[in-house]
Amino acid sequence: MIKFEFDVTASSNGKVINCHVCLTLNSCEHNECRICQSKLHSRNKHSLQNTIALLFTGFLFYIPANVMPIMYTNLLGQKTGNTILGGVITLWQQGSYPIALIIFIASVLVPIGKMIALAWLCYGVATDRFSSYQKHHTLYRLTEFIGRWSMVDVFVVAILVALIQMGNLMSIYPGVAAIAFAGMVIATMLAAMTFDPRLIWDPVNAKSDLNQIKNQK
């Protein structure tokens, strides 16, 4: 283990600013990074507004994604629509519990959990109500990491549509919910990206006192 010395944060120091692209410290006088010429900004601009707007978009997509059928099955001329939850229930009844669980977690629990978590983080940052900064930061990392995995369901539909094309004997084709679902995943991924985790720490940063940071540890 290496021991670190640490004092204040870049924002509270008032002299330096961290480049978001190449992670170089720059003097505050500059608008562009001295190494990579990216625009410098201390925090993501309008981070909370953008995150909340994108979360709302994601939520709007989430409703049709669950209500409308994500794919249609044509079995001997009989056409039936399958929703995401319907698919999970069918899989569960067929006895493929692990797959049912994967689909349920990836396409039902993760999106809604992620939206609640991000909304909670925005609320907490706006009202400064966090008791543990570390725990909320971990929550943010989790939402950022897990977001992409919701796309599994869209990929499953694509593969099924590609493989099962036997006319009226048995065919599968995609439903509107696939688009809504993909829209939801993209909107929530963008929401997680626009959220700036540094905002979680800003109440501590504002104090900018060496002792206070040390006491917290």
Place this chain on the structure above:
Amino acid sequence: MQHHPLQSNAHQSLESETIACHECDLLIHLPPLAEGHKALCPRCNHVLTQKRRNARDKVFAFAISAIIFLVFSLPFDFLSFESKGNARIVTLAESIESLSLYNFESIAILIFLTTILVPGIFLLGLVYVLISLSVNKMYRHTQKIAKFLFSLLQWNMAEIFLIGILVSFVKIASMAKVNFGLSFFAYVLFIIFLALTVSNLDRFQFWRWVKIHIDQNQPNLSQLKDRGV
């Protein structure tokens, strides 16, 4: 010292360097790291940087292998499906393209982007930058490519596509026979080498390589702008 920008930079890299944590903005004096060391932010536990043995060579080798396997995953059979005398064989492109039969081009394009194009461009860009670093020439677009490389990575969903294939395999295994083709195994290898590339690639170390490179090629640029830090 002003007359020897190269020396002063080499000297700096041996001493501790002040950096800010990318995730919580804490200023940290980062001591010189030995190979195999990993630096964590003392406040938020963000992995600041990790210095792996031969990271640059490994990243280059893995990236090249990943590109080769990605190319090989395109032309051959990807998946085949057999049920009641009906058979259907698709290539990777066809398996994505089928969605457009039902006017779902938007989803087809999205899948193509996230599973083939984005990881492909990421790997090609990475190889381009690494080659320009190792021949010690500043190619025209090296810096531009280095800047967008890491934002591409967030949109790579190749490994999720693989899970999607396995899930749909289990879904239809009871009613039909599904076989994996040559392209499928190439795609799996592509995902493995892509994961190895990404896990050996450290953003901080990557930019350190680029910085040294920029200093050697355009010593005035960083010297002029470097004031007050």
